Amino acid sequence: MPARPSPRRAWRAAGVQVRSAVAATVLLGLLVVAGSGLGLLVLRDSLYEAVEASGSVQARLVRLSVTGELLRAGPERTDDDAREALDRAVGADDDRGSLVQVVRQDDVVVAASRDVAGLGPLSDARPRVAEVAQERREEPALGPGRWFATTLGAAADDEYYRVVVLQRGTSAESTLRTATAIVAVAAPALLVAVAAATWVFVGRSLRPVEAIRRTVEGIGAGHLDGRVPVPDGRDAVARLAETMNAMLARLEASQRAQRRFVADASHELRSPVATLRAAAEVWADHPGTSSPEEFAALVEDESARLEHLVADLLVLARADEGRLASVRGDVDLDELVGAEAARLRATTALAVRVAAAPARVHGDAAQLARVLRNLTDNAARHARGAVALGVRAEGGQGGMAVLEVADDGPGVPAAERARVFDRFVRLEEARGRGSGGTGLGLAIVAELVAAHGGTVEVDDAPGGGALFRVRLPVPPTGSPADAAQPPSAASR
Ligand SMILES: Nc1ncnc2c1ncn2[C@@H]1O[C@H](COP(=O)(O)OP(=O)(O)O)[C@@H](O)[C@H]1O
């Protein structure tokens, strides 16, 4: 048996367009019902009050015509002048639907409009002199609908009498009926219009969202070059579209970088493998062409190249995953530089100058040694005769440790200074020297330095060669070794 959806869930499932239209219509409907109900009530009261006010004016007009003589004599026997005046007053409103009686203290009706001639008093109210009593009631004998009885207390020659004016509410009631009919027609029309307008308006506002959705749906993993349409205006939808396009651009750029990396890596891996294979083939076909020693040396060289390359690729892969610089401790840069200078002196004929002030940073000693090794390898390869290594502190407490590796070689042209840190970038003239580098050394330096929260740049050495400068943050002294976590590796 299917579970009955809860009303709440059904409301959510209805979607924003339906919900907006329903909410706007219901809200407006409540307002219209309350507002028009109140309006009609106020209108009815003021119409009824107007009827009653005219009733009391009429009663007062009639009182002006009544004399004591008329009261004493009764209907048939008054003098002509008084009779006429009274008839005029009483009869004047016949055509307006008002019925008038003049009633004596003893309930004898001394004058009356034609339509109520011969009837007894139309009201039992006996207000005091000059006061008015009003009633609303049914008078089926006289006609349908609501009737308004106004009774005015009066006196002539010390005799009490009352003037009764009976009015029909017809005109007030027909006005009310008209007003009610207008409301009854206009309100639903208004509600329908508002529901439709809300539906259309919300639908139109959602259209760009749907367009964005459709575009994103069409953007597959294979082609990230699509962009979603950005609607006019600066609303949330436009910002969403802009943000989404920015994200697509980043994804596309990183996808392109990944593909290029894989292509470059395969390319670099292919040449040592091809060399090994060719050597093996030659060796098998013409065993006499090279000595076993030569063959072994070639295999060793090429496999060393492969090993280096694979190791470098591994470092970069770890950098891309943000898994560099995981082992941390205090590292004395001046000691690293001392050891590296000793190595250079032992393995090269270069003049090696060292200017190392004590500088302790927090990081992975092996990785920082790798940074220094990659830089000195480059310097040694490009130098004409001298290499200079330096360490100094910059900016005092909590400042930076600066590590510099300079040589007297050709230097790095200003236009290439950003590019040399990219993966697989070897400058043209360097390629020709067959130095065997793969263009990953500086890319690895950049990743490792970034993983330690530092920066690296290339500059002109005072002697004209290249000067690579690495800045690493120095943890504030006294802080525990593991407290200062530098920002995670920023991928380049
Ligand atoms: N000390 C230097 N002097 C001049 N050019 C340099 C120096 N260091 C690096 N470069 C240039 O930067 C390029 C990239 O260096 P690197 O990433 O270490 O790759 P590789 O050493 O494998 O060529 C080198 O090919 C070279 O052209």
Ligand SMILES: [Mg+2]
């Ligand atoms: Mg190198």
